[in-house]
Amino acid sequence: MQTYNLxxxxxxxxxxxxxxxxxxxxxxxxxxxxxxxxxxLQVLAxxxxxxxxxxxxxxxxxxxxxxxxxxxxxxxxxxxYLTWVFLPLFWAHIxxxxxxxxxxxxxxxxxxxxxxxxxxxxxxxxRGFPSYWNFLxxxxxxxxxxxxxxxxxxxxxxxLVLAPIKLIYPSRTSVFFRLTLVMSIPYTVLLVxxxxxxxxxxxxxxxxxxxxxxxxxxxxxxxxxxx
Numbered sequence: 001m002q003t004y005n006l007x008x009x010x011x012x013x014x015x016x017x018x019x020x021x022x023x024x025x026x027x028x029x030x031x032x033x034x035x036x037x038x039x040x041l042q043v044l045a046x047x048x049x050x051x052x053x054x055x056x057x058x059x060x061x062x063x064x065x066x067x068x069x070x071x072x073x074x075x076x077x078x079x080x081y082l083t084w085v086f087l088p089l090f091w092a093h094i095x096x097x098x099x100x101x102x103x104x105x106x107x108x109x110x111x112x113x114x115x116x117x118x119x120x121x122x123x124x125x126x127r128g129f130p131s132y133w134n135f136l137x138x139x140x141x142x143x144x145x146x147x148x149x150x151x152x153x154x155x156x157x158x159x160l161v162l163a164p165i166k167l168i169y170p171s172r173t174s175v176f177f178r179l180t181l182v183m184s185i186p187y188t189v190l191l192v193x194x195x196x197x198x199x200x201x202x203x204x205x206x207x208x209x210x211x212x213x214x215x216x217x218x219x220x221x222x223x224x225x226x227x
Contacts, residue, residue: 011058011066018054018072021047021079028087037095038198040087041141044134045195047083051076055171077114080131085110088133089154096140097147098154106133106158113161124172125224129160135191135213142194142201167220175223180216187212 024047031040058064058072089106092098110131113119118127136157140150170180190209194201 007061008066011061011063014054014057014061014063015067015070015072015075017050017057018075018079021050021083024050025079025082025087028083029090032087032091032094037091038141040091041134041138041198042195044083044087044091044137047079048134051080051083052171081110081114084134085114085131088137091137092133092140092150092154095137096145096150098151099147102151102154102158106154106161109158109161120169120172121166124169124174125166125220126169128163128165128167129157130167130169131161133157138191138194139206141198142206144199166224168216168223170216173223175226176219180219183212183215 024043028040028043028047031037031043054076063072085107089098089103093100093103110133113128113131116127121127136150136153139145145153168176168180170184173180187209190205193205194209197205
């Protein structure tokens with residue numbers, strides 16, 4: 001009985017970990033209002049790290065069966081929308097000056113993207129651009145992108161959120177799974193470097209890191225063609 005209670009408590013803590021994303025979103029919001037744009041991106045990166053591990057922890061601790069009265073998927077979506085969509089897009093409006101109408105379009109596109117019944121397809125792909133807005137904001141910051149360029153990129157990505165295209169779900173798509181994992185390791189190192197140094201990041205680091213987005217798009221196209 002004691003072991004069962006400990007495991008149930010550990011399972012509940014996974015939900016707490018997921019829910020902590022809303023606190024990080026609020027923290028990032030305060031940082032944006034305070035003009036500390038770089039630190040806000042670092043806080044959102046921490047939220048992204050939590051999002052990357054909480055699902056694995058939930059499956060290993062059988063959270064769904066141990067804490068059945070909490071919908072972990074819904075909880076995760078709420079935290080994800082705040083930290084992957086609302087806050088980074090709000091950041092783009094305040095820090096870069098992307099027009100509010102463009103931000104509104106992207107927010108709405110992601111709402112429908114998140115709520116689509118096939119947002120994650122049966123064969124473990126993302127449907128449409130998976131609202132990786134945080135990654136875009138990091139690149140906008142380190143490359144010191146202007147409002148015009150950022151606006152154009154956000155508009156294209158906002159349209160792609162709604163497009164019936166399939167992109168690799170790195171942790172689940174079976175096609176190129178090992179290659180994607182290997183390719184992501186040096187990218188993670190480069191991304192952490194960019195987040196640590198922010199606008200002091202050597203340009204060659206930022207440029208080299210673009211290899212992964214390019215690989216991701218090409219691998220997604222090939223993987224879908226194979227399917």
